[in-house]
Amino acid sequence: MTVGASRLDLGALRRLPADARPLVEPGTVPAGVLHLGLGAFHRAHQAVYTEQAVASAGGDWGIVGVAPRNADLVRVLTAQDNLFSVSTLSAADRHTRVIGALAGVRLAAADPQAVVALLADPAIRVVTLTVTEKAYQLDPAGGTLRPDPALVADLTSDRPPVTVPGLLVRGLLARAAADAGPIALVSCDNLPANGRRLRGLVQHALAYAQAPRQAVDWVGAQVGFPGTMVDRIVPASTTETLAAARRALGVEDLAAVAAEPYTQWVIEDDFPGGRPAWERAGAVLCADAGPWERLKLRTLNGVHSAAAYLGALAGCETIADALALPHLATVLRRLIAEDVAASFTPPEGVDVVDYGEQVLARFGNPAIRHRTLQVAMDGSQKLPQRILHTIADLRAGGRSAHWAALVLAAWIRFAQGTADDGRTLPLDDPLADRIRAALADAPQTPAGAVDAVLALDEVVPPEVAADAQVRADVTAWLTDLTRHGVRPTLTAA
Numbered sequence: 425m426t427v428g429a430s431r432l433d434l435g436a437l438r439r440l441p442a443d444a445r446p447l448v449e450p451g452t453v454p455a456g457v458l459h460l461g462l463g464a465f466h467r468a469h470q471a472v473y474t475e476q477a478v479a480s481a482g483g484d485w486g487i488v489g490v491a492p493r494n495a496d497l498v499r500v501l502t503a504q505d506n507l508f509s510v511s512t513l514s515a516a517d518r519h520t521r522v523i524g525a526l527a528g529v530r531l532a533a534a535d536p537q538a539v540v541a542l543l544a545d546p547a548i549r550v551v552t553l554t555v556t557e558k559a560y561q562l563d564p565a566g567g568t569l570r571p572d573p574a575l576v577a578d579l580t581s582d583r584p585p586v587t588v589p590g591l592l593v594r595g596l597l598a599r600a601a602a603d604a605g606p607i608a609l610v611s612c613d614n615l616p617a618n619g620r621r622l623r624g625l626v627q628h629a630l631a632y633a634q635a636p637r638q639a640v641d642w643v644g645a646q647v648g649f650p651g652t653m654v655d656r657i658v659p660a661s662t663t664e665t666l667a668a669a670r671r672a673l674g675v676e677d678l679a680a681v682a683a684e685p686y687t688q689w690v691i692e693d694d695f696p697g698g699r700p701a702w703e704r705a706g707a708v709l710c711a712d713a714g715p716w717e718r719l720k721l722r723t724l725n726g727v728h729s730a731a732a733y734l735g736a737l738a739g740c741e742t743i744a745d746a747l748a749l750p751h752l753a754t755v756l757r758r759l760i761a762e763d764v765a766a767s768f769t770p771p772e773g774v775d776v777v778d779y780g781e782q783v784l785a786r787f788g789n790p791a792i793r794h795r796t797l798q799v800a801m802d803g804s805q806k807l808p809q810r811i812l813h814t815i816a817d818l819r820a821g822g823r824s825a826h827w828a829a830l831v832l833a834a835w836i837r838f839a840q841g842t843a844d845d846g847r848t849l850p851l852d853d854p855l856a857d858r859i860r861a862a863l864a865d866a867p868q869t870p871a872g873a874v875d876a877v878l879a880l881d882e883v884v885p886p887e888v889a890a891d892a893q894v895r896a897d898v899t900a901w902l903t904d905l906t907r908h909g910v911r912p913t914l915t916a917a
């Protein structure tokens with residue numbers, strides 16, 4: 425931090441370059457959206473769309489942002505009058521702008537009842553979520569609720585809720601009791617069929633909590649669960665992100681984020697209490713986001729995970745570095761053209777191979793330093809929708825899943841914990857203990873490791889686990905990766 429640099433707040437706005445100022449007058453737009461999960465992705469995605477929608481079409485759609493646990497972020501945003509900046513970075517260009525979409529911030533861990541009260545507030549008509557896959561506590565392969573002890577306590581006692589599903593269910597029960605008007609709950613996480621999964625989560629959790637019939641019926645009639653596809657590459661902020669924002673703004677912004685120029689939001693139009701005019705900001709409102717979501721999860725995120733695991737094993741720090749590994753781009757192109765594109769029907773008018781080319785160009789953006797280890801996190805929660813469903817659909821159609829099998833093999837090798845140069849790799853995953861135990865108990869051979877991972881039934885769909893050809897393909901790749909390492913495996917592929 426530069427000593428003496430003043431910080432971003434309402435008073436600093438008039439000193440900013442004109443093109444760096446918010447599109448709306450901060451603090452003047454009453455709250456209509458409650459957002460759970462104040463991470464970098466929300467700040468560079470939904471907050472930007474919502475600000476633009478309000479600037480263009482008006483409406484009481486200020487966002488109250490709730491951080492589940494990040495007390496520092498809430499402190500910083502409060503000191504900055506809820507302002508933060510987004511820097512848009514490409515090789516050729518950079519631009520920084522302050523976003524005025526936040527009407528307030530809350531820390532759920534410190535004041536869960538305030539969040540419950542907001543969920544029951546008639547002014548709040550839309551709730552968006554970016555809480556990461558694992559916070560839903562759904563079994564990643566099938567989507568059934570697997571409540572941990574904290575969620576069980578949230579659902580079966582009167583103590584203040586500490587989990588995301590606990591907050592949602594308590595809030596909806598309070599809203600139903602107050603008959604506070606219809607609302608939409610919008611998952612903006614990379615889950616498969618995220619709207620349907622969130623609806624299922626709420627229904628299961630209400631049943632678990634033995635909610636009264638009347639409340640269950642109220643939720644059935646008054647709550648929408650639109651599915652969405654969200655897309656923008658937004659790495660975790662670093663000291664360089666903050667330093668670059670300071671250079672652009674002339675003031676300190678400790679909540680600054682940096683993102684790529686590309687951004688996309690496809691939303692099912694199911695908002696019984698109304699919504700911001702997001703289409704005015706470029707979002708696509710539609711009846712079924714499913715084809716868009718499969719396109720993005722399989723082509724972008726599946727290939728991202730492939731680059732992350734292979735890159736991390738080869739010692740690459742960022743995704744852009746990984747893309748520069750000899751032959752990796754060729755292998756990823758074949759993964760897209762031969763496996764991903766053959767696994768599903770894309771949205772009308774979209775060519776998966778062209779979309780994949782655009783994705784690879786985005787991954788190569790040298791101005792975005794997205795760490796391979798960040799994308800590699802939580803593989804057990806990500807791989808079903810990113811690669812295992814691709815494998816399942818290819819095999820159901822009688823096709824090979826040769827390249828997709830490489831991604832699974834790379835994850836297994838990553839989970840074994842050692843990079844090609846002997847360095848230790850961290851397994852940051854909610855199922856880390858289970859994965860490690862399964863690998864430790866298995867015969868210490870590639871086939872043993874593959875069998876152990878295929879047997880993780882909350883991650884691997886049963887038809888994939890039972891498929892001898894898939895098992896053979898993954899074992900062959902893992903044998904190569906173990907014997908020779910990533911670079912020779914890619915060269916020989």
Ligand code: CS2
Pocket residue numbers: 614654655656657658724725728729798799800806
């Ligand atoms: C990434 C995503 O971290 C990850 O797992 O694959 O966060 C990705 O950057 C976004 O989904 C892009 O929209």
